[in-house]
Amino acid sequence: MLIALTGWLFGLNPSFDFKEIGIDYIEPKVPYVPMRLMCGIMGVAVVPMAFYTVRNSGHSIHASTLAALLVLFENSLVTQSRLILLDSPLILFTAFTALAWVNFHNQRNNAFSDDWFIWLFLTGVGLGLSGSVKWVGLFIIATIGTSTINQLWNLWGDLKVSPRVWLNHFIARAVCLIVVPVAVYMLMFEIHFLILHNGGDGDGFMSAPFQMTLGHSLQDSPLSVAYGASVSIRHQGTKGGYLHSHASVYETGSKQQQVTLYPHKDSNNDWIIQKRDGTVPEGLEYIQHGDIIRLMHTSTNKRLHSHDHKPPMTEDENHFEVSGYGYAGFAGDANDEWRVEIVKGKDEESGKFLHTLNTQFKLVHTNMNCDLFSHKVKLPKWAFEQQEVTCMRSAVLAKTTWVIESNAHANYPKDVRMVNYKKPGFLGKFLELNKVMWETNAGLLDSHPYDSRPSSWPLLKRGISFWGREQKHIYLVGNPVTWFMSTAAIIIYVAIKGLLFLRDKRGYNDDFNGLREYYELSGGFFFMAWVYHYFPFFLMDRQLFLHHYLPALYFAILLLSVTFDLICRFIPNRARLVALVLIASIAIYSFRLRAPLTYGSEWIRSECEASKLLKTWDYDCNQYPDNYAQYAANAAAKVTPVESTTTVGEEAANVDSFERGNEPQEQQAVSEGEGLVDAAAAGVVGAAAAAPQGADAAAAAVGTEYAQITDPTESEMARDGEIEPTFDFEVPVEDDEVSDNKNEA
Numbered sequence: 001m002l003i004a005l006t007g008w009l010f011g012l013n014p015s016f017d018f019k020e021i022g023i024d025y026i027e028p029k030v031p032y033v034p035m036r037l038m039c040g041i042m043g044v045a046v047v048p049m050a051f052y053t054v055r056n057s058g059h060s061i062h063a064s065t066l067a068a069l070l071v072l073f074e075n076s077l078v079t080q081s082r083l084i085l086l087d088s089p090l091i092l093f094t095a096f097t098a099l100a101w102v103n104f105h106n107q108r109n110n111a112f113s114d115d116w117f118i119w120l121f122l123t124g125v126g127l128g129l130s131g132s133v134k135w136v137g138l139f140i141i142a143t144i145g146t147s148t149i150n151q152l153w154n155l156w157g158d159l160k161v162s163p164r165v166w167l168n169h170f171i172a173r174a175v176c177l178i179v180v181p182v183a184v185y186m187l188m189f190e191i192h193f194l195i196l197h198n199g200g201d202g203d204g205f206m207s208a209p210f211q212m213t214l215g216h217s218l219q220d221s222p223l224s225v226a227y228g229a230s231v232s233i234r235h236q237g238t239k240g241g242y243l244h245s246h247a248s249v250y251e252t253g254s255k256q257q258q259v260t261l262y263p264h265k266d267s268n269n270d271w272i273i274q275k276r277d278g279t280v281p282e283g284l285e286y287i288q289h290g291d292i293i294r295l296m297h298t299s300t301n302k303r304l305h306s307h308d309h310k311p312p313m314t315e316d317e318n319h320f321e322v323s324g325y326g327y328a329g330f331a332g333d334a335n336d337e338w339r340v341e342i343v344k345g346k347d348e349e350s351g352k353f354l355h356t357l358n359t360q361f362k363l364v365h366t367n368m369n370c371d372l373f374s375h376k377v378k379l380p381k382w383a384f385e386q387q388e389v390t391c392m393r394s395a396v397l398a399k400t401t402w403v404i405e406s407n408a409h410a411n412y413p414k415d416v417r418m419v420n421y422k423k424p425g426f427l428g429k430f431l432e433l434n435k436v437m438w439e440t441n442a443g444l445l446d447s448h449p450y451d452s453r454p455s456s457w458p459l460l461k462r463g464i465s466f467w468g469r470e471q472k473h474i475y476l477v478g479n480p481v482t483w484f485m486s487t488a489a490i491i492i493y494v495a496i497k498g499l500l501f502l503r504d505k506r507g508y509n510d511d512f513n514g515l516r517e518y519y520e521l522s523g524g525f526f527f528m529a530w531v532y533h534y535f536p537f538f539l540m541d542r543q544l545f546l547h548h549y550l551p552a553l554y555f556a557i558l559l560l561s562v563t564f565d566l567i568c569r570f571i572p573n574r575a576r577l578v579a580l581v582l583i584a585s586i587a588i589y590s591f592r593l594r595a596p597l598t599y600g601s602e603w604i605r606s607e608c609e610a611s612k613l614l615k616t617w618d619y620d621c622n623q624y625p626d627n628y629a630q631y632a633a634n635a636a637a638k639v640t641p642v643e644s645t646t647t648v649g650e651e652a653a654n655v656d657s658f659e660r661g662n663e664p665q666e667q668q669a670v671s672e673g674e675g676l677v678d679a680a681a682a683g684v685v686g687a688a689a690a691a692p693q694g695a696d697a698a699a700a701a702v703g704t705e706y707a708q709i710t711d712p713t714e715s716e717m718a719r720d721g722e723i724e725p726t727f728d729f730e731v732p733v734e735d736d737e738v739s740d741n742k743n744e745a
Helices: 002-009 032-056 061-072 075-081 087-105 114-133 135-156 163-195 201-205 426-442 480-505 516-539 546-568 573-593 595-599 605-611 629-636 650-659 673-690 697-701
Strands: 230-235 242-249 257-262 270-274 292-297 303-306 319-325 338-345 359-365 371-378 387-392 402-408 464-469 472-476
Touching (some): 002 032, 032 075, 032 087, 032 546, 075 087, 075 595, 087 114, 114 163, 135 516, 135 546, 472 595, 480 516, 480 546, 480 573, 516 546, 546 573
Antiparallel strands (some): 230 270, 359 402, 371 387, 464 472
């Protein structure tokens, strides 16, 4: 939303989207420079925060300066901050939270003073903001939470602190570190809901009641469903939309009329319920559990049909094709017959009779003994990429559950009981949205050429290709000097703690000239923060990338500066300055050596090869010329200036390419789900804020990171978070679609 706010303030056209690769930013006057600048300023702000966090932890000016310089000249942080991505605000709010907590800790002897309360409150605000950018921000909550427990434990053991005072400490921390962050997090969603109140292509992620809050209207429908009624049938399991058919045929299998799931309201979603023999009784006869029915498609006069043909996408032997079948004069056959099995009713009557909205039911094919089924698998373009519908045996109940959403019949009495969805309030929308975010984020299980596992991150085994064009390349890779030294600082901390533990047991008192307390307090806090921001990724099966390590890297750099301070206590003051200048100079040299990868600037092959410290750094040096003169020669060779077909607008377009699973033409970049989703929220909210019509709430909400990533084309920045407000990607088929127990929910 901050990114979107920047775009809105600088005149972002609400009708502009970032949908297509190669889309131009210049002609539509997209304010990409201010939007990038905002992220850049946030990245810059981390530098002084690193300085003051170390300084306020009680360490020397040398250690504080080292921390700031290493953050400033870290290639990976610079790369991320220069683009419209979520990492710079995430790291900024994380760094701010750590700084606020350090300042609060420094007020421990002035408990309940104004400064004590201010820094405690600001810590809570930082926690809320960190979690509102990405769920990775929850790791700083775990860090502060553990430190809080340690503080309260020490206060409990302090005989000078009465139980009443301890309770006041507990209440103050509970309010500021639990209530305040939750309030900030929920406030962000409330602002989002208020701004983004219209529907869009991503609405299908959300339930029908949620969609009713996005400008969708649904007329009241009669409660009871009778034969002869024209109904629309919504799938419950995937929220993929309505049972749908149209006058196009499958290009595989039976080549009969397509039956799909379609997310939007349409006349092709309407079906007439007939008796088993294809007739409609003259009077009103209501459908109940166990009735065998036929469904006639109103637009094409084809009946819902299944038979022993394989569906177009799913090859599992338990799946069978569902089609529309029939012609003039044909009375139908047994393959048109479906048994209504009520799964759940809102009340006792809805559990016996088929009711609009209140009854969840299955349609069981009487001949094939399979259930009408759908899952998040898209059909090919010849079926308009709509969601596949099959008939499946032994299917998980959730994927075979349907509900009647609209119900019309010419013979219904005027006083018939009507029903409609109950619009959810804020809390209902908030909980549903976060649930969808979680489920979608967990579905990012596909591999990617540039993904990596956490075990490789501290050693910087490989980076991420972002973009390449005209002998220039942007490749996310860290500064190896900073990276390796910070990893060494982690190892040194563990070794020193282990050694001190053993020496304490033997009766030694190692004070390190008074620095031990600072090292154990601040170093321990930074080490704990690194642990919480690193090790949870080992538990995740989803796609992961090097940039997930950046918050942990920040705390590793802080720990490195603290370790530097400890070591420098044993050398003269002048030597400390020399050591600082030496380390900083090496880090700056290493930064400049790889700066062309950071900025996408001109480079030559020999310098590129010299920059490869590890063989696993897989950026291609053969794309660069042998000398810089070739850049000028190539420019002069263009007799007629031609505007590049690749524009800055491709930054966002590449992201969309990732999300939609497109196979672009040239291998380059990478992106990631959670960031994209959160950035998508920003982009969508911005569009809605400027002009509400056409905004896509569901896409924005799904927050968390859920792009289907592939290699981009030779386009502008691939992992840019300039996101369009449309999500239309395939979610991997879940492993639990087949159940040993047919009745398993």
